[in-house]
Amino acid sequence: MSCADRIVWLRRDLRLHDHPALTAGGPDARVVVVREPAANGFQRALVDAALDEVRAHRTVEVFDGDPREVIPGLNPAKVWVSADFTPSGLARDRAVSDALGPGVMEAAGSAYAVDPGILRTGQGGHYKVFTPFHRAWCDYGADDPVGGLPGEDGLPVTRAWRDWCGFLRERLDGYAENRDIPAIDGTSRISGWLAVGALHPRSLLATLAVADAPEDDKEAFARELAFREFYADFLHHRPETAHSDVNPRFAGFRWNESGSEFDLWARGRTGFPIVDAGMRQLAATGWMHNRVRMLVASFLTKDLHLPWQAGAEHFRRHLVDFDVASNQHSWQWCAGTGTDASPYFRVFNPMTQGKKFDPDARYITRWVPELRGVPAGDIHAIRNLPSEYPVPIVDHAEERRDALARYEEIKGVSRDFKVRHGR
Ligand SMILES: Cc1cc2nc3c(=O)[nH]c(=O)nc-3n(C[C@H](O)[C@H](O)[C@H](O)COP(=O)(O)OP(=O)(O)OC[C@H]3O[C@@H](n4cnc5c(N)ncnc54)[C@H](O)[C@@H]3O)c2cc1C
Known part of the structure; x- marks a missing residue:
């Protein structure tokens, strides 16, 4: 096998250190990247930055196009990759591997310390908690x-x-x-x-x-x-949980249709200071603090009663760190539909959460300039705020009651189901 026949195909593993696929390919293998659409501009810039650093130390051939055609078109005898466990990555790799023929493509390493699928419960199942x-x-x-x-x-x-x-x-x-x-x-x-x-x-x-x-x-x-x-x-x-609820009880949940309230949430114009600060931080930087991600997700699903998938899609289009597993499952956790979920009836209060985690409103005023100079107590209580800042688009106490009522509807369904099926 000549060097030209041996390929290391880099994807979301843009580094030179601690890299089993590069080690398996050896120093003479061709290193290849096929540009695929990034989730968003923030992530694309980071891909470019990481790729530039790899290219500063190793020759990398960069191709545009569909890897299902590009990689087989190189006629390799061997292709090493880091295993991609995402549903779309698995489908792509299966297609490339089929086109290459048996034994050509080999995974060495992945993006994880412990590969998905390895850990099993005592009963041999996968962990759900x-x-x-x-x-x-x-x-x-x-x-x-x-x-x-x-x-x-x-x-x-x-x-x-x-x-x-x-x-x-x-x-x-x-x-x-x-x-x-x-x-x-x-x-x-x-x-x-x-x-x-x-x-x-x-x-x-x-x-x-x-x-x-x-x-x-x-x-x-x-x-x-x-x-x-x-x-x-x-x-x-459970690859289907990238889009559907982990908890099947939510299949009949009464979500609202996405409309103007979604746009106000996305633009950081809800009138709830900590929510708006988070959404503006996301728009400006592609990143949002984890605590605030939880609050904005709770607000979208429990105050605006919009489906978590709409929020997850917005995050996909903006997060520099978008990762399908972490994003979809964190959203499901916040919505109460997911693994180990924060119970649906635990509804974050954006005012008290703001007061607890940003007591002097330093985070809020960094991202919501209209509120600079307003005493933190007024910001958290949403009173005496300047006219250029939006009035709250909903009444949190009312929406909380509505969220709980909607939850009761599906709880009832599930109780009936248990009774009817004798469980
Ligand atoms: C609604 C929502 C959506 C999210 N979407 C994503 C996403 O698309 N990509 C993503 O990487 N993280 C996501 N997270 C998790 C978390 O918010 C980010 O990983 C974290 O804020 C990244 O900042 P950091 O690197 O400074 O985190 P640190 O606190 O320094 O944590 C170190 C690393 O641990 C991992 N991590 C931390 N918290 C979590 C968590 N709750 N769930 C899973 N991994 C975690 C991340 O890889 C992170 O880089 C989401 C959380 C929520 C509530």
Whole structure:
């Protein structure tokens, strides 16, 4: 087999370190990228940045077109890839592999520390609840990084790696507490790099283990990585849940039709300051703090009674870190339809949540300039706000009651179902 026959096809694994597929292909393999549509402009810019760094150190042939035609058209004898477990990635890879013929395409590694599908419950099923998954994930453990980390063995130190090391140095200490406060730059902000594969959780866990920080903070961080892997594992077993409710009880739920209220939510013009701040942060930067993602998702599904799929699609079109498993399942969690879901009847109050997690309204006023200079107490109580700021588009207390009433309708259906079927 000549070098030209051996290909490493890079997708969302745009890095040179800790890369089983590149290691399997060896230093002489052709490295190939087929440009596929990115979820949005923010993610496309990150793909380009990560790809440029790979190209600065290794020749990469970049093709446009459909990988189902481009890869077989190169007539390779062998193609190594990082396994892609997303439903669309699996379908693409199956088609490419069929076109190449048996044994040509081989997966080495994936975007996860523990590949989806590996962990099983005692009964042999897949995990449906995070806590036992997390326990099993910790027990299973992650392998050591493959082929070295940036800065070792001549491997370049990339922007993504510098961001990660900056977090380890400056913000890991205190992460467990600070991660919930949107006004503090307390999280790692590496989700975009993970989404394009410029970082790998295995390398993160290896460096996290030896970092000089309190164990609580390290454990809290690893737990968040486990959430990412839990959602990927769940989606692997239940691919239809990228679009449909995990909890079948919601099949008959009475959602509203999307209309002008959706647009006001998307534009950060709901009149609820913390919701508007989050949506404006998303529009401006492609990123939103996790706590605020939860609040805006709760608002869309429980105050506006709009289906989680509409919000998830909006996030897909804007998030720099869009990841189908984390996004769809986080939305389902917030809507109450998903794995381990926050119960439907737990409805976040945007005023009290704002007061609790952004007490001096620093986060809110960073993104909602009309409210600068207004006392935090007034912002959280939504009173005496300047006329250029919108009045609330709904009455939260009323919508909460409505949400609970709608939930009662399907609860009743489910109780009837149980009675009729003798369960
Ligand atoms: C409605 C909603 C939609 C979301 N959509 C996405 C998405 O498309 N892509 C995405 O990566 N995350 C998503 N998240 C999860 C979370 O908000 C982001 O991962 C996190 O805010 C990224 O910032 P960070 O890297 O600073 O996180 P950190 O707090 O530093 O966490 C480190 C890493 O752990 C993972 N992580 C953290 N929290 C979660 C979580 N709740 N679920 C799954 N993984 C997590 C991410 O990979 C993150 O980069 C969503 C959350 C909600 C509530």
